[in-house]
Amino acid sequence: MLRVDLRSRHPRPVAGLALGLAAVVTVTLVLLPFRSHISRASPALALVLPVVVAGVFGGRLASIATAILAAMAFSLAFIPPVGTLRVAVSDDAVALVVFTVVAIATGTLVALEADRRRSAEQRAEEIEAMHVRFQALVAEQEQLREETGRLAVLEQVDAQRAALLRSVSHDLRSPLASIRAVATDLRAGAPHTEPIRDELLGLVCDEAERLDRIVANLLSLSRIETGALQPDRQAVALDELLGAVATRLTRLFDDVTLDVELTPGLPLLDIDYVQIDQVLTNLLENAVRHSPPGSAVQVSAECAGRAVAVVVSDHGPGIDPSETDELFEPFRTGGASTSTGVGLAICKAIVEAHGGMITASNVPGAGARFRFTLPVRHG
C-alpha cells in the first residue's frame, strides 16, 4: 500500500484523508489512557503525525482536512472540558489555534514537498523512458546498417553469379557447337572418307573431354564455395603426374609442342593427386589456348626451399598488365571470345589449400609464365 502510494503519479485526496482520519483516531485512542500523566504538548506533537501522513499521500486538501480533524480530536480528547469542543482556559485556546496553524502549515509543506518529489520522479521516469526509446532507435539504426551491408554483399554475390553463368554458358557452348556441327554433318550422310570421318570423330571426343574438364572445374568451384576443398594428401612423384596429364592432353598439343624439363632427383610431393592434376590441366589448357601455332609450351620444376616450384610458360601474347590483379579472380569476363572461365581461380584455390602460392608474370620477350609451389613429403 505504502509503496503503491509512493509511486503514484498524483496525490489521492480521498485515500490520504482516510489514512489521516485513521491515524488521528489511532493516535487519540493510544494516548487517551495516559491523558492524566502527560502534558498537552505530547498529544499535540503526536497529532501532527496524521497530518504529515495525509499530506504525503493525499495532497494539500487532505492535509488541511486532517489538520482540522486533528485539532478537533485534540480539543475533544485532551483539552478540558474533555468530551466537548469547548475550550475553558485561554491558554488552551491559544494552544489549539497554534496547533491548528502549525498542523496546516506542516501538512501544506509536506504535501508540496511530496508533489515536488512526485513530479521529480515522473520526470526521471520520463527521461528513463526516453532513454529506452533512444536505445531502441540506436539498435534499430545499427540493424539497418547491418542489413544494408548484407544487401550490398548479396548484390555482389548476385553479380558474380551472373558473370559465372555468362562465362559457363560461353564455355559450354563452344564444345557443344563443335559437337553439333560434326554430328549433323555425319547424320546427313556426309560422303567422308574413312580418315576424315576418324578425324572428325576424334575432334568430337576432344570436345567431349573439354566439356568434362569444364564440369570438373564447376564441381571444384562448388567445393571451394562450400569450403569443402580439403586436399587428400598422398606421396606423388611429379614426373609421373606430369606424364599422365601430358598423355591425356596429347590431342590438345596438335600444333603446339610441350617441353617438360624437370630437375633430376626431385623429392616426392605431399599433394592431392586429383586436385594438382586439375591445376596442371587448367594451366596447360590455358597455355595452349594462348599459344600461336607451332610454338612451344614449357613446363619446368625445381626445388625451392622446402617446396617444389613448377613453372608453366607459353609464347602467346602474355598477360595484359591491367588484368594481372584480377587474373585469379573467379567469374571475370574476358574478351569477346577467348574464354577465361574459372580455371585459374580454381588453380589458385587448390594451390593455396596445399599451403602453396601461385603467381603470374610475363616472360621478357613474349608469353605468360605461371609459377606455383607444392609441399614436399617428409619422412
Added chain:
Amino acid sequence: MDSTGELVLVVEDERSMSRILATSLQARGYRVSVARTGQDALDRCAAEDPAVVILDLGLPDLDGIEVCRRMREWSQSPIIVVTADGAEDRKILALDEGADDYVTKPFSMPELLARLRVAVRHRKAFGPFMDDALLEVGDLVVDTADHQVRLGGRALELTPKEFEFLALLARHQGKVLTHRNILQHVWGPEATGRTEYLRTYANQLRKKLQDDPASPRLVTEPGVGYRLVARE
C-alpha cells in the same frame, strides 16, 4: 584435296571449330583458308579474294562487326556471319554492315553448307556487281527498266511500293536484308521503325507470287528481315 574448288575464308578463333570447318569443307572440294584474328582475316581477304567468308563475330582482337564493315569497304565476297545464340542484335548489325547471311551457333553443318552453296552460286551468277536491269530469280523476272514483273512468263500487277520492295530483294537475291535496310530503301530514312509496313507488303507480295507457304520465294527471317530465293 581438290585444289580447284572455291576458296572459303574461315574466320574463327576457336581451334576445334576452325578444324572441323576446314576438314568438312575440304572434304566437299572447297579450298579453305583459316584466320584466327580479325586482322589476319582482313589481310587474308585482301590477299586471297575468297569466294565466301565465314565470319565468327566473336574474335579476340577486333569486333566481328568492325571486320564486316572494313571488308565491305573494298571486298564483294559474300560474308556469312556466325553468331552465338541470343545475340540477335549483333546479327542484325552485321547484316546492316553488309553481311549476306548468318547462322547461329550451335549450327547444323548441312544448314551452313546450304548457305555456303547459295552464297557461292550468287557470286558466280551475278559477279561482284548486281546492277543489271533484268533480275532473274528462278522463274521470277524483275525488269527494273520497264517496272515489270513476270512470273513464269505471266505479267504481275504490282503497286509501286510492292515493286520497289521486290526489286530490292531481287537485286540481292539469296541475301538476308534487314527490316531497317528494306524500310530505308523503299520507304525512306524516317520509316526505319515501321516494320508493320513490311508484314503487310510481304503478305500482299506472297499472294501475288502465289507463294507456297511451305517453301516461299519471299522468306521471312524472324526478327531479322526478309530474303528472296529462287523456286522453280
